Amino acid sequence: MYSVLKFGGSSVASATNISRVLDIVEKEAAKGRVILVSSAISGCTDALLSGDREQFRDMERRHGDIVKRLFTGADREALQNRLDALFLQMREAPAAEQVTYGEIFSTTILAAKLATEGYKTEWLDSRELVVKGDEPLTYRRIREALQASRADVFVAPGFICRNAAGGVDTLGRGGSDYSAALYAAAVKARSLQIWTDVPGIMTANPRQVPAARTIPRMSYEAALDMASHGAKVLYAPTVAPAMAAGIDIEIRNTFAPEGKCTLIGNCPDASRWIGVASEGNVIRLVGARLPGIGGEDARETAGNALREAGIAALGMTADGPSLDIEVKPAVLDQALRALHRVFFQEMPVTEVNLFVAGDGAVSRALQQMVRESAQAVRERTGKQLRIVGLANSREYGTDLGGNPVIGKKGDYIQAVLETAPKGSLFVDATDSETLYLRYPELLQAGIGIVSSNRRSFAGSYADFAAIHLCARENGVPLRYETTVGAALPILESIARGANSCDEVLSIEAVVSCTLNQILSGYRPGGASFASLVRRAQESGLTEPDPRLDLGGRDALRKLLILAREAGIPLEESDVKVRPIVPETLLQGSLPQFYEGLEAYESQWASEALEAERQGFRRRFVASLEKTEGGYVAGIGLKNVPPVHPAYYLRGTENAIIVRSAFHPYPLVIQGPGEGAREAASSILNDILR
Numbered sequence: 133m134y135s136v137l138k139f140g141g142s143s144v145a146s147a148t149n150i151s152r153v154l155d156i157v158e159k160e161a162a163k164g165r166v167i168l169v170s171s172a173i174s175g176c177t178d179a180l181l182s183g184d185r186e187q188f189r190d191m192e193r194r195h196g197d198i199v200k201r202l203f204t205g206a207d208r209e210a211l212q213n214r215l216d217a218l219f220l221q222m223r224e225a226p227a228a229e230q231v232t233y234g235e236i237f238s239t240t241i242l243a244a245k246l247a248t249e250g251y252k253t254e255w256l257d258s259r260e261l262v263v264k265g266d267e268p269l270t271y272r273r274i275r276e277a278l279q280a281s282r283a284d285v286f287v288a289p290g291f292i293c294r295n296a297a298g299g300v301d302t303l304g305r306g307g308s309d310y311s312a313a314l315y316a317a318a319v320k321a322r323s324l325q326i327w328t329d330v331p332g333i334m335t336a337n338p339r340q341v342p343a344a345r346t347i348p349r350m351s352y353e354a355a356l357d358m359a360s361h362g363a364k365v366l367y368a369p370t371v372a373p374a375m376a377a378g379i380d381i382e383i384r385n386t387f388a389p390e391g392k393c394t395l396i397g398n399c400p401d402a403s404r405w406i407g408v409a410s411e412g413n414v415i416r417l418v419g420a421r422l423p424g425i426g427g428e429d430a431r432e433t434a435g436n437a438l439r440e441a442g443i444a445a446l447g448m449t450a451d452g453p454s455l456d457i458e459v460k461p462a463v464l465d466q467a468l469r470a471l472h473r474v475f476f477q478e479m480p481v482t483e484v485n486l487f488v489a490g491d492g493a494v495s496r497a498l499q500q501m502v503r504e505s506a507q508a509v510r511e512r513t514g515k516q517l518r519i520v521g522l523a524n525s526r527e528y529g530t531d532l533g534g535n536p537v538i539g540k541k542g543d544y545i546q547a548v549l550e551t552a553p554k555g556s557l558f559v560d561a562t563d564s565e566t567l568y569l570r571y572p573e574l575l576q577a578g579i580g581i582v583s584s585n586r587r588s589f590a591g592s593y594a595d596f597a598a599i600h601l602c603a604r605e606n607g608v609p610l611r612y613e614t615t616v617g618a619a620l621p622i623l624e625s626i627a628r629g630a631n632s633c634d635e636v637l638s639i640e641a642v643v644s645c646t647l648n649q650i651l652s653g654y655r656p657g658g659a660s661f662a663s664l665v666r667r668a669q670e671s672g673l674t675e676p677d678p679r680l681d682l683g684g685r686d687a688l689r690k691l692l693i694l695a696r697e698a699g700i701p702l703e704e705s706d707v708k709v710r711p712i713v714p715e716t717l718l719q720g721s722l723p724q725f726y727e728g729l730e731a732y733e734s735q736w737a738s739e740a741l742e743a744e745r746q747g748f749r750r751r752f753v754a755s756l757e758k759t760e761g762g763y764v765a766g767i768g769l770k771n772v773p774p775v776h777p778a779y780y781l782r783g784t785e786n787a788i789i790v791r792s793a794f795h796p797y798p799l800v801i802q803g804p805g806e807g808a809r810e811a812a813s814s815i816l817n818d819i820l821r
């Protein structure tokens with residue numbers, strides 16, 4: 133039985149390295165006949181191709197050094213004479229043939245060394261045995277040569293051969309691997325080992341992607357795919373002869389012989405994705421051969437990963453189970469690393485199960501967002517989101533598989549308590565006035581709460597504090613960033629200050645989207661104030677009864693939450709609310725209200741005009757200010773000058789201005805303050821925090 137061992141150029145590049153090769157051969161020779169196929173020493177093929185005399189001399193010196201280190205006495209002299217003669221022959225050879233001498237030099241040294249070590253050694257002339265393009269003839273010649281010999285160890289140059297026209301030729305750059313496969317197939321070797329300077333075939337080229345790791349086993353097909361799309365570790369034509377003969381290919385590291393390696397054979401691939409290779413500016417994500425599965429699968433994940441790295445894919449084309457991705461050459465390595473990270477660097481994944489309450493616009497936007505971005509979220513954060521419960525005010529549904537359907541009557545909270553896996557979160561996306569009364573039960577059961585329901589945090593301060601305490605005692609999250617300014621990071625910013633012992637001196641919050649919209653849309657002489665209110669009501673921007681907005685109720689709740697977040701135990705009764713229109717207008721029926729509002733237009737217009745004349749704009753501001761006698765809180769219309777951040781608010785934008793002891797200038801947060809998508813994205817952020 134034969135083993136075929138092929139050594140690459142760096143494995144034979146120096147006397148030290150060659151002694152490693154000898155150790156490896158020694159182990160194999162104990163098991164049977166060995167055919168050792170070798171490349172030229174590293175750099176030699178390039179030097180010979182250059183035709184440059186200086187480089188020839190340099191190569192001659194390097195070979196001479198190896199001989200000096202490996203041999204002594206008469207052996208050394210005899211071998212040096214042989215090499216001198218071979219170098220002379222090379223210099224006199226036709227230019228096209230000079231490149232074929234590198235493998236002759238290296239194998240001449242190796243064969244001589246093995247002979248001096250006492251092996252019955254024979255050097256095989258690949259130029260006679262390997263016939264380019266004729267595998268049957270090649271196999272016959274190799275078998276005949278071996279049968280006629282009594283040697284135990286054969287040494288054959290890789291890369292070189294004879295062509296159909298009878299001339300000396302090569303098998304192409306990197307071709308020694310293929311030579312070894314031909315020798316192995318000819319004798320049905322029990323083992324074909326490609327010894328190189330990396331630990332096998334890796335998920336990426338480690339020079340480009342430091343996180344690359346060895347692929348322990350792979351199919352012939354996957355190996356061929358990697359090799360023919362830029363993975364230099366294996367010369368692609370090597371695969372076919374080995375596969376046809378059913379011989380496994382081992383890719384091993386000469387510099388860590390017992391370390392990690394790759395076995396290529398007739399085995400299914402272990403995972404969906406094998407590795408990334410690149411050629412020019414095209415990256416190939418190599419996929420496993422699995423029935424009915426195509427490279428299209430990877431398109432979305434690959435696109436997300438690149439986008440996140442700030443890279444645009446110029447094109448993507450599926451080819452069988454693999455996907456080709458074209459990028460700009462300048463970003464190739466970055467792109468390889470980004471793709472490698474998502475497809476091959478496994479992150480521990482934590483499951484996050486969500487029980488959602490509420491079936492309004494926010495809840496629907498959240499459900500859609502989770503559906504569409506769960507994959508991207510998992511890749512980015514290692515968290516697997518799953519909605520496992522849904523409910524409206526009457527019915528609910530739970531399903532740990534992730535497809536809950538509303539339809540059961542009964543107590544949703546009770547069902548949540550009974551089914552929630554560890555680490556579940558309860559999402560309150562309702563407008564319920566009372567749901568918060570159940571928060572403690574959930575928190576005590578270890579279920580965290582994410583809420584967009586500001587009613588839950590704007591009751592008495594005692595209730596607010598009790599919920600917080602309960603969350604803290606049970607070590608579970610309680611988050612409600614969405615309750616003020618939707619997706620704007622307002623509460624977080626205030627809590628940061630409070631946590632670092634900064635003291636809030638004042639807060640001004642222009643947080644009523646409805647009123648901002650109406651106020652910033654009003655022009656004296658244009659559409660009447662009443663008609664703007666009516667339009668806002670009709671477009672669903674106001675509460676069903678718009679007087680709740682005009683009365684400042686919503687702004688009041690937000691101010692309470694802001695203050696409490698800053699550590700100030702503000703109560704509703706502490707806040708002086710001045711409705712935007714006289715109290716009397718807010719009474720009676722809705723038609724009466726609109727009638728009164730129309731009649732009020734002249735006064736409203738004149739006030740607005742006066743403010744404009746003085747260079748002010750009117751804004752509905754909730755404010756809190758530290759005075760010597762404690763905090764003073766109020767809500768009402770305020771004239772703001774152009775230096776005020778709220779002066780330039782557009783539409784439903786919000787602005788929060790916080791002055792604190794640590795900072796001479798206020799913190800200003802401004803941006804879109806409402807919208808179902810904004811609220812949903814804010815909830816999602818709270819979930820992922």
Ligand code: ASP
Pocket residue numbers: 140141171172177178234290291304305306307308309
């Ligand atoms: N020495 C040749 C080359 O550098 C063949 C080989 O190393 O496989 O391409």
Ligand code: MG
Pocket residue numbers: 140306309364365366367
């Ligand atoms: Mg190679």
